[in-house]
Amino acid sequence: MPEEKELRYDPEGIESRWRERWAADAELYAAEARTCGKPKYYVLEMLPYPSGQLHMGHVRNYSIGDALARHMWMRGYNVMHPMGWDAFGLPAENAALKNNTPPRDWTLANIAAMKRQMQRMGFSYDWATEITTCLPEYYRWNQWFFLRMYEKGLVYKKKSKVNWCPECCTVLANEQVIDGRCWRHEDTLVEQRDLEQWFFRITAYAQELLDGLDKLDGWPEKVRTMQRNWIGRSEGTEVDFFLAEEIDQGSGVRGQGSEATRIRVFTTRVDTIFGATSVQLAPEHPLVTALTAADAGLKTQVERLIKEQKKARESGDLGAIEKHGVPTGHFAINPYNGELVPMWVASYVLMEYGTGAIMSVPGHDERDFEFAKKYAIPIRRVIAPADSNANEPALPFTVEDGVLVNSGEYSGLTCAAAQKRLQEAAARGGFGEAKVIFRLRDWGVSRQRYWGTPIPMIYCERDGLVAVPDEQLPVILPEQIEITQQGGSPLGRVPDFVNVACPRCGGPARRETDTMDTFVDSSWYFYRYTDAKNDSAPFDSATARYWFPIDQYIGGVEHAILHLIYSRFWTKVMRDLGMVGNDEPATRLFTQGMVIKDGAKMSKSRGNVVSPDEMVARYGADATRMYALFAAPPDRDLDWQEDGVAGVSRFLGRVYRLAMRYAPAAKAGRGQQAGAPEGVSLKLLRKLHQTTAKITQDFEGRWHFNTCVAAIMEFVNEMQAADAELAAGTVSGTVIHELLRSLVLLLAPFAPYLAAELWEELGEDGGVLRAPWPRSDPELAKEDKLEIPVQVNGKLVTVVRVAADADAKTLEAAALGDDRVRARIAGKNVVKVIVVPGKLVNLVVK
RNA sequence: GCGGAAGUGGUGAAAUGGCAAACACACUAGCCUUAGGAGCUAGCGCCCAAAAGGCUUGCGGGUUCAAGUCCCGCCUUCCGCACCA
Secondary structure (H helix, E strand, C coil): CCCCCCCCCCHHHHHHHHHHHHHCCCCCCCCCCCCCCCCEEEEEECCCCCCCCCCHHHHHHHHHHHHHHHHHHHCCCEEECCCEECCCCHHHHHHHHHHCCCHHHHHHHHHHHHHHHHHHHCCCCCHHHCEECCCHHHHHHHHHHHHHHHHCCCEEEEEEEEEEECCCCEEECHHHEECCEECCCCCCECEEEEEEEEEECHHHHHHHHHHHHHHCCECCHHHHHHHHHHHCEEEEEEEEEEEHHHHHHCCCCCCCCCHHHEEEEEECCHHHHHHCCEEEECCCCHHHHHHHHCCHHHHHHHHHHHHHHHHHHHHCCHHHCCCCEEEEEEEEECCCCCCEEEEEEECCCCCCCCCCEEEECHHHCHHHHHHHHHHCCCCCCCEECCCCCCCCCCCCCCCCCCEECCCHHHCCCEHHHHHHHHHHHHHHHCCEEEEEEECCCCEECEECCCCCCECCEEEECCCEEEECCHHHCCCCCCCCCCCCCCCCCHHHHCHHHHEEECCCCCCEEEECCCEECCCCHHHCHHHHHHHCCCCCCCCCHHHHHHHCCECEEEEEHHHCCHHHHHHHHHHHHHHHCCCCCCCCCECEEEEECCEEECCEECCHHHCCCCCHHHHHHHHCHHHHHHHHHHCCCCCCCEECCHHHHHHHHHHHHHHHHHHHHHHHHHHHHCCCCCCCCCHHHHHHHHHHHHHHHHHHHHHHCCCCHHHHHHHHHHHHHHHHHCHHHHHHCCCCHHHHHHHHHHHHHHHCCCCHHHHHHHHHHCCCCCCHHHCCCCCCCHHHHCCCEEEEEEEECCEEEEEEEEECCCCHHHHHHHHHCCHHHHHHHCCCCEEEEEEECCCEEEEEEC
């Protein structure tokens, strides 16, 4: 007999063939209409910035989402699995400067390249709903939303101190400043500038954004905690202290001082206010500015504090910086007891938080204590432990469940009770009130850049600020424009763009030349997928109500604050506009781990980047994505080892050859009736049904795809080990058919190309994607015999082989009947026998 | 400083309180030969020449018949937050 030529697994051949066939089938990954009757499932991976190159982080992210999408299709869901491009942003302008390419051309070329890479990977995206945020058909709706929010008072313009990145030459939102540095330029310190800016009133939703987190139990706790911290809700009291001199000279009536002499402080511990021995103002507090105007000496000192504060902000370790202060020589009156306390300027008080002024209670606050010690400010005890027998604790005593002392009429009250009474007194006396403050501040969206959505506003000489009317949308971003590194908004240098007739009076007017933060684009993009071609609205409300919320959102944890808080805000705004029915964009969020190489995150600067193209060329897309799922559980960091990819590729080769070898037998046995399986057949079927159960469970719960792949490998190993029996015809064609058919189905979410190929080789039709997911028969999955470990005093001695359903008595007898066990317990008393049927036997002896 | 996650072979890792190291990678030995980034077989935590045996999940305690897993204390690494009043 001529030697049979061994088949070679040729990923390149298989994958290119199927890529062509899939590309020709426009409906393959399309979601069905909402009337289809199937349950819907919206799985979404975060849309990428089109940098031009897919990196391994993307591949990992999309491999997870793709496995899930394919699995859900096979489970019979109506699946939406879209992809798009977050296509505005600074890199396009930088590239334009460097290569003299228009940002649009550069961006669109990058998109084309990355789309090719994605298609090469075989991801199941419905390209008919693809969105590209830099195209007018998309960004016109940014402008439309801007106008709706403007109408509702959720957009406003104000001059304020803003973060300026000298590298980006633009303003940044607070969320884009990390440790005083730009989120895109780690080495660049952000400057503070006074500029007129557009803001979204995200703070109007601060409380709801916070409360909503409690209900988002499908989100990682880590992300929820980060958002809670960012929103930073704080309950306390605002209290007015007044400059003593002014009150003496004026009416003399407490609580009616002028605004210029009022020092409003915020405190969470108003119960300690009788212990306030100074008030501390931020160096940039308006009152300090007023005082320094008339006092050159003070001015010099305060400027030093400002410099110090700036340095502290940049250092990233604020707690370690020594606190400095300057006495102003003025005094303020504590409204509760009329006491005069000195007024200081302190480097540790921030103008941007609370009121920019605090009361300093050194007896009961760590920082105030440190400060008072340094400057010999009196320290007073006003809180004692609730337990009156306790020793007097050392100061500062910061617990909040004590009792007030030395506090006038409030002495003896608990802290909580005193807070309430003191707030009531402040409200009555008109010198304060209970107050909730948030750390979250409004979202500054103006960018002095070109490559972004034009802000649809017009400045008319006669009518002032005029919104662009809806019918004039979109305000098109001009394309022929010279990009330079000059300051100011590039659009300001395009007269055709700037000069416009006022929509109201027709007179001469100027357009707003700032563009929107690109996070606006990504705050609502996932709604657009549901109705991507709509040219009369951002999307159809009924369609969005069908698809939303997103069932599973998958992306990197680096967006925990930025994108994920903005898009929650946007959803609530759209809900209040009546456009959507959901309060939150996504029920479940999954944040995958980073891809690591040689102990560090893959990055160009470290030179440890592995290109997906290279992997695909060498090992195929199936092996590359399957390795991305196999090397670590998806939530953990993944160490990229090329040998591992090679290993997965070899495994797929074994699967291919095994399936091809027995495909004829399987085809012949297809649809035939089989008797009760026994011997090798039973053994293989049992393993198959165990594997199916394991993988099905994992998709439903813990998503440990690494052990799913391992389970498939175990199953294939077992088939391989039975190769002789299979070749000898011991196993019927019907059983072989079930084994191979199910193997291909289980493989389909992880290695879709090979699965498609083998599905066809097995003579199945209709495509593996729409084939029903295999069911595990619990009876078939059950073992009939088990090896039960036997321990003596908790130490393993041997295993006994017994029937799987053996009861405790049988197990005990089997254990005691074992020679090794007998030898071990000879001459000793068996004190206790622990039998866990199906698990183990433990003999406690003395 | 506060909060979170993690720490298991040479490497990536596995283990609803019940046989620690599944599945891979690397390595070693053998086989095969259309010499391939191939395939097949076997070995592979540590100690001991081997067997028998003993030891082993960052460190120290505890709970339990039984702990990588639960509890307490500590160490290390990573991530997030932080003069937030």
